[in-house]
Amino acid sequence: MTSERIEALKKRREKERNQMTNRNQNLYAWLLLAAVILLSTALLVNQSPYMWVFPIGIMLGFTLERSRFCFAAAVRNPLIVGTTKLLQAVILALMVSTLGFFILQIVTVDINNFQISEIPGSLRPVGWNTVIGGILFGTGMVIAGGCASGTLMRIGEGFTLQIVVLGAFVGGSVLSGVFHYPFWHDLLIEGRTVIYLPQLIGFFPALILQLSVLGILFAAARKLGKMR
Amino acid sequence: MDKLYHKVLKAPWPYWVAAIVLSLLNISLLILTGSPWRVTSGFLYWGMWILEKLGYNDFTGSYFALHGGLAGGETFLVNSVSILNAAVLLGALLSVLISSEFKWRRIKNPKQVGFAIFGGLLMGYGARLAFGCNIGAFFSAIPSFSLHGWVFALSMGAGGVIGSRIMMRYMV
Amino acid sequence: MKEEFLDCLYEPCPIPLLKALKKLNKMKAGDLLIMKTDHNCSITNVIEWVDKQGHKMDYIEVGKGEWEIYIEKVVSDG
Numbered sequence: 001m002t003s004e005r006i007e008a009l010k011k012r013r014e015k016e017r018n019q020m021t022n023r024n025q026n027l028y029a030w031l032l033l034a035a036v037i038l039l040s041t042a043l044l045v046n047q048s049p050y051m052w053v054f055p056i057g058i059m060l061g062f063t064l065e066r067s068r069f070c071f072a073a074a075v076r077n078p079l080i081v082g083t084t085k086l087l088q089a090v091i092l093a094l095m096v097s098t099l100g101f102f103i104l105q106i107v108t109v110d111i112n113n114f115q116i117s118e119i120p121g122s123l124r125p126v127g128w129n130t131v132i133g134g135i136l137f138g139t140g141m142v143i144a145g146g147c148a149s150g151t152l153m154r155i156g157e158g159f160t161l162q163i164v165v166l167g168a169f170v171g172g173s174v175l176s177g178v179f180h181y182p183f184w185h186d187l188l189i190e191g192r193t194v195i196y197l198p199q200l201i202g203f204f205p206a207l208i209l210q211l212s213v214l215g216i217l218f219a220a221a222r223k224l225g226k227m228r
Numbered sequence: 229m230d231k232l233y234h235k236v237l238k239a240p241w242p243y244w245v246a247a248i249v250l251s252l253l254n255i256s257l258l259i260l261t262g263s264p265w266r267v268t269s270g271f272l273y274w275g276m277w278i279l280e281k282l283g284y285n286d287f288t289g290s291y292f293a294l295h296g297g298l299a300g301g302e303t304f305l306v307n308s309v310s311i312l313n314a315a316v317l318l319g320a321l322l323s324v325l326i327s328s329e330f331k332w333r334r335i336k337n338p339k340q341v342g343f344a345i346f347g348g349l350l351m352g353y354g355a356r357l358a359f360g361c362n363i364g365a366f367f368s369a370i371p372s373f374s375l376h377g378w379v380f381a382l383s384m385g386a387g388g389v390i391g392s393r394i395m396m397r398y399m400v
Numbered sequence: 401m402k403e404e405f406l407d408c409l410y411e412p413c414p415i416p417l418l419k420a421l422k423k424l425n426k427m428k429a430g431d432l433l434i435m436k437t438d439h440n441c442s443i444t445n446v447i448e449w450v451d452k453q454g455h456k457m458d459y460i461e462v463g464k465g466e467w468e469i470y471i472e473k474v475v476s477d478g
Contacts, residue, residue, distance in 0.1 A: 005472055006470045013460070073413060077448075085448055121374065137354035139391040142391025157330065158324070162344075400419065
């Protein structure tokens with residue numbers, strides 16, 4: 001909320017500041033938009049395997065930037081300053097996606113007789129590797145000022161620092177994913193399996209349980225956000 | 229017209245709008261390509277592409293050999309994950325140009341670079357162990373009803389506490 | 401009724417927010433803080449936090465991708 005004194009200050013600073021170079025960036029925006037549309041059309045016409053990932057990726061990046069959405073901030077802000085609007089939004093997104101993924105999963109497989117490998121989605125083994133990886137990732141995300149998608153978005157906005165982050169990210173991936181992978185695989189990952197909730201408790205109970213847990217978390221985040 | 233431009237393309241969208249749009253895009257991605265939004269395996273492939281260029285190509289026992297997968301015709305440089313990543317970057321660039329807010333933001337001091345490298349390395353290292361980042365192992369994993377998504381979320385929160393401590397102590 | 405200035409250009413998130421928080425703690429009610437940033441995320445973060453604290457604020461774009469945020473410190477009765 002603004003105040004009279006802030007309005008006065010705004011007027012004064014507007015006057016004081018040097019004539020801002022008022023060239024807008026519309027020309028570049030139109031050029032890039034044209035290139036994106038052309039490329040998307042070409043991919044579609046040629047039935048390229050990338051005909052969907054390209055336009056959807058563009059929309060994902062656009063949405064992230066347009067709304068200043070940041071997964072790192074969603075985790076970090078509640079911890080350092082107690083603001084939770086982003087966290088609430090992330091939980092809301094998880095609820096919407098849960099519903100969408102659920103519908104897709106039950107129409108894709110026979111719910112009485114299915115293999116884990118047939119289920120559409122991101123299903124991966126769980127074990128101590130998840131815990132260690134998650135802790136390392138969470139620590140790094142706060143220190144680097146952004147997660148993987150955030151880093152890509154910031155490079156698009158022109159942040160030189162995030163190019164360094166991306167380089168280090170690639171380096172870290174190679175270190176654990178290539179050079180140290182045999183070690184971690186033998187120690188923690190070998191023999192771990194996917195734990196798919198509907199397989200344990202049934203499809204509809206899993207949906208209800210997950211939506212309830214997310215709902216409770218949403219309410220808790222909301223309450224935390226209102227406390228001073 | 230000016231007002232509409234300001235509201236839609238200049239002022240930030242509310243977070244809840246973004247939350248719904250991102251979810252719908254992720255669901256579409258899963259329906260249309262069979263695979264939800266993911267980011268970091270693309271970074272691993274880029275790293276392996278660089279290794280190959282440097283003459284290293286023994287990937288036995290690597291993440292890629294055990295769990296990776298590239299479709300026919302895909303390379304470490306050009307594959308659906310890296311196209312998706314490049315598109316996310318371009319989409320952000322498009323957005324920032326439309327609102328005329330693009331600017332080269334230079335690096336302020338060497339300390340920033342140190343923390344950027346440290347943070348990036350930790351994220352890269354952790355993401356491979358956990359089968360993804362907070363997109364693949366969280367934003368796409370929890371809606372898939374895979375337990376690793378929830379375990380990752382809790383661990384990432386714990387990491388966030390450690391990271392925040394380090395930041396408050398050394399970076400502000 | 402002092403006016404403080406904080407230059408947060410080229411600072412990544414959430415450093416601008418934390419710097420503002422530190423500075424505001426040292427200021428008196430009625431003092432004004434001018435922050436300069438080129439990080440659009442910081443604006444949303446600062447707005448949310450400042451609103452929660454009950455301070456007054458607004459911002460203007462002073463160059464392409466550069467903003468000034470103005471905060472008036474308010475001390476609540478509570």
